[in-house]
Amino acid sequence: MSKINWSEYACKGFYDELIAQPGVPHPAAKMLCDYLAELGGRELAELKNASEVAIQVMGITFTVYSEGNMIDRAWPFDIVPRIIPLDEWQRTEAGLKQRVEALNMFINDLYHDQKIIKDKVFPAEVLAHSANFRKQCVGINPPNNIWAHICGSDLVRDKDGTLYVLEDNLRVPSGVSYMLENRNVTKRILPELFATGKIQPVDDYTGQLYDMLASMSPRPGDDPQIVILTPGIYNSAYFEHSYLAQQMGVELVEGSDLVVDDNDVVHMLTVNGLKRVDVIYRRVDDLFLDPEVFHPDSALGVPGLMRAWRSGKVALVNAPGAGVADDKVVYAFVPEIIRYYLDQEPLLANVPSYLCMREDDRRYVLDHLHELVVKPANESGGYGMLVGPHSTKKERDTFAKLIEANPRNYMAQPTLKLSTTPTLIDDQLEPRHVDLRPFILSGKDSTYVTTGGLTRVALTRGSLVVNSSQGGGSKDTWIVDLN
Amino acid sequence: MLSRVAENIYWLARYLERAEDTARLINVTSNLLLDFPRTTRLDWDSLVTITGAEALFDEHYETRNADNVLNFLCVDLNYSGSIISSLESARENLRTTRDIMPREVWEELNTLYLDTLKQVEAGITSRKRDAFMKRVIRSCQAINGLIEGSLSHTQVHTFLMLGRNLERADMTTRIIDVRSANLLPRSPDDLTPFENLQWMSVLKSLTGYQMYRQQVRLRVRGPDVLRFLLQDEFFPRAVASCLGQLSFELEDLPRHEEVQAQVDDLLPRLVNANMEKMAHTPDLLHDFVDDLQISFNELHEAIADHYFSGEYRGQSQSQSSVA
Numbered sequence: 091m092s093k094i095n096w097s098e099y100a101c102k103g104f105y106d107e108l109i110a111q112p113g114v115p116h117p118a119a120k121m122l123c124d125y126l127a128e129l130g131g132r133e134l135a136e137l138k139n140a141s142e143v144a145i146q147v148m149g150i151t152f153t154v155y156s157e158g159n160m161i162d163r164a165w166p167f168d169i170v171p172r173i174i175p176l177d178e179w180q181r182t183e184a185g186l187k188q189r190v191e192a193l194n195m196f197i198n199d200l201y202h203d204q205k206i207i208k209d210k211v212f213p214a215e216v217l218a219h220s221a222n223f224r225k226q227c228v229g230i231n232p233p234n235n236i237w238a239h240i241c242g243s244d245l246v247r248d249k250d251g252t253l254y255v256l257e258d259n260l261r262v263p264s265g266v267s268y269m270l271e272n273r274n275v276t277k278r279i280l281p282e283l284f285a286t287g288k289i290q291p292v293d294d295y296t297g298q299l300y301d302m303l304a305s306m307s308p309r310p311g312d313d314p315q316i317v318i319l320t321p322g323i324y325n326s327a328y329f330e331h332s333y334l335a336q337q338m339g340v341e342l343v344e345g346s347d348l349v350v351d352d353n354d355v356v357h358m359l360t361v362n363g364l365k366r367v368d369v370i371y372r373r374v375d376d377l378f379l380d381p382e383v384f385h386p387d388s389a390l391g392v393p394g395l396m397r398a399w400r401s402g403k404v405a406l407v408n409a410p411g412a413g414v415a416d417d418k419v420v421y422a423f424v425p426e427i428i429r430y431y432l433d434q435e436p437l438l439a440n441v442p443s444y445l446c447m448r449e450d451d452r453r454y455v456l457d458h459l460h461e462l463v464v465k466p467a468n469e470s471g472g473y474g475m476l477v478g479p480h481s482t483k484k485e486r487d488t489f490a491k492l493i494e495a496n497p498r499n500y501m502a503q504p505t506l507k508l509s510t511t512p513t514l515i516d517d518q519l520e521p522r523h524v525d526l527r528p529f530i531l532s533g534k535d536s537t538y539v540t541t542g543g544l545t546r547v548a549l550t551r552g553s554l555v556v557n558s559s560q561g562g563g564s565k566d567t568w569i570v571d572l573n
Numbered sequence: 574m575l576s577r578v579a580e581n582i583y584w585l586a587r588y589l590e591r592a593e594d595t596a597r598l599i600n601v602t603s604n605l606l607l608d609f610p611r612t613t614r615l616d617w618d619s620l621v622t623i624t625g626a627e628a629l630f631d632e633h634y635e636t637r638n639a640d641n642v643l644n645f646l647c648v649d650l651n652y653s654g655s656i657i658s659s660l661e662s663a664r665e666n667l668r669t670t671r672d673i674m675p676r677e678v679w680e681e682l683n684t685l686y687l688d689t690l691k692q693v694e695a696g697i698t699s700r701k702r703d704a705f706m707k708r709v710i711r712s713c714q715a716i717n718g719l720i721e722g723s724l725s726h727t728q729v730h731t732f733l734m735l736g737r738n739l740e741r742a743d744m745t746t747r748i749i750d751v752r753s754a755n756l757l758p759r760s761p762d763d764l765t766p767f768e769n770l771q772w773m774s775v776l777k778s779l780t781g782y783q784m785y786r787q788q789v790r791l792r793v794r795g796p797d798v799l800r801f802l803l804q805d806e807f808f809p810r811a812v813a814s815c816l817g818q819l820s821f822e823l824e825d826l827p828r829h830e831e832v833q834a835q836v837d838d839l840l841p842r843l844v845n846a847n848m849e850k851m852a853h854t855p856d857l858l859h860d861f862v863d864d865l866q867i868s869f870n871e872l873h874e875a876i877a878d879h880y881f882s883g884e885y886r887g888q889s890q891s892q893s894s895v896a
Contacts, residue, residue: 323669332672342672347577359576361728361880362827 094127094134094519099512101521105251107172107511118175118570125283126170131517134169137279138514141169144275150268151329165268166563171276172511172524172545176290176571182245182253182528183539185438188428190241190530190537193258193415195431197237200414201227211430212423215447219498220414221468222261224376226383227411230400233306234534237412240299240371241530242266245543246441247509254441254506256525258424260408260416262373266295266529267330268564269544270337276566290541290569295529296337299371302533303338306405307368315365316340317358319348319372321390331373345374350394354401369405370395376410418501419445419467442504446497455502456493459486462502464493477554479505508554513547513565523548525556526567542567574728578673580881581666582729586736588663589682592656593713594744598623599646600706601778603639603699605770617642623751624654643702648693656709657693660686675723678716685712734822735876742815743869748778749802750862753795753855772798779810796852804844812865816840819872832875839868 097113108119115123126134142164150165174182199206200223206212217223242263244256273292277284300316307314320331322344335342347358348367357364372379378388380395398404414420422443428436444451444462455462464476476489493500510521528543545567546556556562602620618637621630629652634641649655653662664686671679685708692705717737724730753775772793776782785793785801788808805811809818820836823829843865851858 336672341575343575344577347575361574361576361579361732 093130096123096127099519099521101510103249104507104521104523105247105249105509106521107174107247107509107524108170109512116173116175118572119173121286121288121570122171122173122283122568125280126512126519134514134519135517137169140279141167141275144278145271150271150275165271166549167272167275168513168522168547168549168563168565169276169279170512170514170519171280171566171568172526173568173570174526174542176569176573178253179542179569182438185255185436186243186528186530186539187537188432188434188437189243189255189258189424190238190532192428192431193241193260193424194236194238194532196427197260197409197412197415198235199431201230201237201411206427206430209430211426216419216423216498217414220417220420222376222411222413222417224411224414226396227409230409231402232399232409233308233402233405236306236532236534237409238415239302239306239407239409239532241532242527242543243530245438245526245528246506249507249509251509252439254439255424256441257418257421258416259527261375261413262327262408263527263529264327264330264373265527265544265546265564266540267333269529269540269542269567270295271333272544272564272566288570288572290571292541292567295540296334298531298538299334300338300340302531302538303369303371303405303407305534306407308402308405309368312368314368315358316369316371317343317348317367319343319345319370319374319392321374321378325373327373334371340371345389345391348392348395350392350398354394354398354403356392356395356398356404367404369407371407376413379406379410417467418443418465419447419498422501441506444502446493446500446502451502452493452497455500456490458502459489461505463505464489464500464502467499467501477505480554505554511545511547511565513549515549515551520551522551523554523556524565542569574732576881578670579728579732580877581670582673582732583736583876583881585663585666585670586733587740588659588666589713589716590737590740591654591744592659592663593710594741594748595646595654595656595659596706596709596713597780598744598748598778599643600703600710601774603702604777605774606639619751620646623747624652625747626652626654639699640697643697643699647697647705648689650693657689660689660709673729675719677719677723681712681716681719685709728826731822731825732880735819738815738818738822739869739873739876741810742812742819743866745779745802745810745812745815746862746865746869748775749799750859753799753858769793775802781808781810784808796849799852799858800848803846803848813840813843816843826880828879832872832879835868835872835875839865839872 096109096115099109099112101109108115108123110116145164145167151163196206200217207214207217238260240263242259242265244259245253246256247253270293283289303316304314316338317340318331318335320328320342322328325331332342341358343358348356349359349364350356356367356370358367374390377384378390380391380393381388382393383396384391396410399406399410421440422445425436425440428434444455446452446455455464459476460478460481462478464478466474476485478486508523508525511524512519513522524545524547526543526545529540531538545565547563547565548554548556549563550561598620602617617639620642621627621637624646630637630645633649633651634645645652645655647656650658652658660682664682667674667679667682688708697705720733769792772795773782776785776793776798779802781802785798788805789797789801791797801808801811803812806814806817808814816836816839820833820840823833823836846861851861
């Protein structure tokens, strides 16, 4: 098997995360590319093998539920890290903090005075048709006025190398456990490179998460009782729920483990009796949280939970209703939202967006379906999208009808030339498209951004879909300090 | 510890013990049958009786022959007490408690379950039977060993021990009940030359033969076997020993007085019972075993009420209905 020859790596037409031009890596990636160039296909296959063994032994899985059976699949992982230089990352981090700060002010405003609507910066019409606005949350003051404590923003890079925010996930973003585990696996298989000391560590996250959760406790001073609320083992992210509970040393509870008493205090049922709960990191969607307020037949939630939250006896993370800003139409307004609340220019770019609710935009979208990506306002996980250049005539016709029927629910963006990064396919390194999901924690006194984030990769040649539920994989993300 | 987690752990231990004891029972029965003339009353039928699932069996099978009974007890997913169903339930319970159990336990149980599933597809043949039973028993023992060697003695351990000992006591009485219905002479004329062999098989199905020999040092007699399996404090599968262990484990739990009192009431009734008399009066023994099983059920309910959330949920509901 021949050695890796970077000049044969074909990434023409796209920005590549490791290779600047044929045979020449970006400065931050030089160390890794030189190391890989020394290896032949066989050594690479051995590394790949070692990573698969590590994943199996460590029990890193995600759950696929199909045909009534639950399958724990090994996490699809690629051994070649994706690299971002530290100075670029620091600018990105500042942009993410700015964005999340403005989004939290925006959500808080929507549930109180709605000044941004009165000032005609944000259209009342968009709010009126928002699927994630919860009227039950109006007037509520969550601790420290924070609604979106944990945000997972998806970043993509276009052909010219600009990083764009593609979307903000403010409901129950997942993936952070895989970011942490990817690093653990990579450390096992590429220890020599970590010895250089240039790769920034990521394992601070669970400690930061714990501190943020503790800072939300309604009983400051006490040792706060924090729990993670999971929908249960059938949820695709159960591994993550269980992992985070273990890492933070907190209880992993299901709805049936909690009760709310007449004083609106939440307790968990333990063998020692009832134990008061202060902070709930909930991984259950809004509408299933409390059958007294939302879906009356939800068995995943806790009757009375909203009462407890409203009266300030318990903190819910993220706050119910935070998803109002997790809407692909609201997304288009984020630059305005930043200017309005912070009086600053956005540090991170938004992907240019066409809102089908605007007549001009709609006409443009309908005329250019074959070149645009069309997204429904409130889906996540890559479902319900139309990728114009990869679509059939029939699919475009269907979407045209959907858009005409409900224009508020659709927005469109130009198809970005998503950046690529070398990925091991059989025994060759081939370019595959990637995105990046950093996580932002908003606490009482500080905001924390993960060092890098979860890099997701579309393993199929030419594919732009990186979601693990749809055949995507992931890789370690290195923030490299060149100094 | 969360009540739900405690309940899952408790059932995990019960299902594991059930799988192991069922495998032991089948193994010994099949060995025994090889030694017996065809005219004896003992046959595969009695294994179905032990399970108490006769109706379900008859619904799915025409005759109670070796193949059908084996299939039913080992790999039939319709029967919730079969080895495969027990392992499946154990695995589901462990899946939700993976974060608190040593990882090797999950790996061992998962492998056992997947291998057993393969058996389900291949079917159980008489030739493979022995190896299969040994595999199940060995893996269950390995899991118990892993637990002893790597799980801290916290409440998790306590609930495992509660489940294991209650299930074990229950299975032991079931085996005694059904076997003795066949074994005990209705009249002195009924004594068969195989009586001795049969009592040995009862001991063997509970791996008690060796220990019996060492401790009792008499030839195998009905009353002595009963005494050993019901009243012995040292043999881990004897009912009295299981109950002693239960009482000891309960000590570590909050508000244990009431539950423990139930065990402590039961023990003297068990230990003081007249085995000589029962060995000669099958109906008396049957009623006694029935009583024991009812007490085990009550014990289970008491544990569930105290620790698996029934009690508090009831409380909080009655509180809100007052408001």
